[in-house]
Amino acid sequence: MTAPAILPAPAALTAEDFRARRQRLIAQLPQGAAALVVSSGLAQRNRDSEYSFRQNSDFHYLTGWPEPEAALLLLPGRAEGESVLFCQEKDPLAEAWTGIRIGAEGAVATAGFDQAFTNEARDEVMASLLDGRERLYVLFEDDEALALAQALRDELAAAVRRGARPPAAFEDLAPLLHEQRLIKDERELALMRHAAEISARAHVRAMQISRPGLHEYHLQAEIEHEFQWQGAPAPAYTSIVGAGVNACVLHYIENRAPLEDGQLVLIDAGAEYALYAGDITRTFPINGRFSEPQRRLYEIVLKAQERAVAAVVPGATLVGIHQQVVHDLTTGLVELGLLQGEVEELISSDAYRRFYLHSTSHWLGLDVHDVGSYREAGEPRPLVPGMVLTIEPGLYIPQDGDIPFEYRGIGIRIEDDVAVTAAGHEVLSHGVPKSVEAIEALMRAEA
Known part of the structure; x- marks a missing residue:
């Protein structure tokens, strides 16, 4: 068997890229x-085993630091250096077990920090660096960072009689940092294209291998094998492989059921490459041929999805795109007889939500549901170049007795990763087919 081709990797981010972000x-x-x-720490899986380490996205964005148990202080205007890292010390015995540590000297020499100290000196040095700073910005959603900030302020407060001046207030760093993360530069977009291309190849591989008699986990194995083969060490989130009625469970992750002839299977899976997420959903027939009822529902979702992708341009809003999707899906449901009444009334009464429960889009980046506000001054924010988002309408038909039998238990979602450009948009996940004809043709061809 011929091994799959290996995609050429994009340029990695450099220490200078992370310095520029700081x-x-x-x-x-x-x-x-x-x-x-503050960085992520190691998380215990069971007894003396740990989960694979994955760096905190905010910490990675500012540092590129690949190790746990680290902290970053940013000190505007400090003559000795504005960027100070605290990290694990070099330890030959520990490194013999778990790998080489960069250490404080390496952090300055190779990773672009102005100064670095080991964690053994952290409490004393960090408190002294904060002495006299009026405000301390910290991510309020990070309990560990908040606890450290409070401990440092308490330490300085206890020394006020000796002249210490603790920060007077904490401020949330998220509005500043997360808005910066929301707009991707060209180097980030290159990494996200690569994550999307790996993800697309994995979905193609699943379509090619699919057949009745396998199980959902067989498709998951093919997908995640492709991730690893292409240098993406992990999925960006737990892969969803839902056959038949399981596709109607939005975050179904059991992935144990058999693949049966005549069913559709919904796969929502994305590779994580250089910590950037791919996020693609495709729905296809297990045996390679859509039935007529499946095709009718699928074409409704596909038309809504394609129109929504086309609507991604600077100045558009996610709210406006979602409203268009709701209108398209509701119109299709009326045409099939799954809803009865006037389209606008069915929308205003939320009748469509029986079949479509979620939003159409979310931001995408270092997190699969990435950071950044969806509103500005209380209004839906307009899209601007550098934003990356998903477009993922779906229909999920319950098995209720008032539903025509041929549609019961069908779940369909189609999702692509889309970057906003000055000229309109770029579909990062274009490498996996989504039309009925293209899917059937791919599944007829030999892998």
């Missing part, structure tokens, strides 16, 4: 303020 954030901090960001 400088952009520092430029937004008020004079006299500081910012604290």
Whole structure:
């Protein structure tokens, strides 16, 4: 058997790229303020085993640091250096078991930090660096970071009689940092294209291998094998492989059921490459041929999805795109007789939500549901170049007795990753087919 081709990898981000991100954030901090960001730690899986380490997305965005048990202080205007890292010390015995550590010297020499200290010196040095800073910015959603910030302020408060000046207030760093993360630069977009291309190849592979008699986990195995083969060490989220009625469970992850002749299977899976997420959903017939009822429902979702993708342009809003999708899906449901009445009334009464429960889009980046506000001044925010989002309408038909038998238990979702460009949009996940004809043709061909 011929091994799958290996995709050429895009250029990795450099220490200078991460330094530039820190400088952009520092430029937004008020004079006299500081910012604290904390890494992920190791998480115990069971007894003496740990989950594979995955860096905190905010910490990675600012540092590129690949190790746990680290912290970053940003200190605008500090002459000795504005970017200070605290990290694990070099330890030959520990490194013999778990791998080489970069260490404080390496952090300065190769990773672009102005200064670095080991964690053994963290509490004492970090408190002294915060002495006199008026405000400390920290991510309020990060309990560990908040606890550290409070401990440092308490330490300085206890020394007020000796002249210490603790930060007077904490401020949430998320509005600054997450808005910066929302807009992707060209180097990020290259990594996201690669994650989407790997994800697309994995979906193609699942379509090619699908047949009655396999199980959902067989398709999951093919998908995740392709991720690993292409250098994506993990899925961006738990892969969803839902056959038959399981496709109607939005976050179905059991992936144990058999694949039966005549069913559709919905796969929602994406590779994580350089910590950036792919996120693709395709729905296809297990035996390679859509039945007529399946085709009718599928074409409704596909038409809505294609119109929504076309609507991704600068100035559009996710709310407006979602409203268009709801109108298209509701119109299709009326045409099939699954809803009765006037389309606008069915929308205003939320009658369509029996079949379509979720939103059409979310931001995509280092997190599969990425950061960044969806509104500005209380209004839906307009799209601008550099944003990356998903377009993922779906229909999920319950097995209720008032539903025509041929449609019961069918779940369909079609999802692509789309970047906003100055000229309109770029579909990052174009490498996997989604029309009925293209899917059937692919599944007829030999893998």
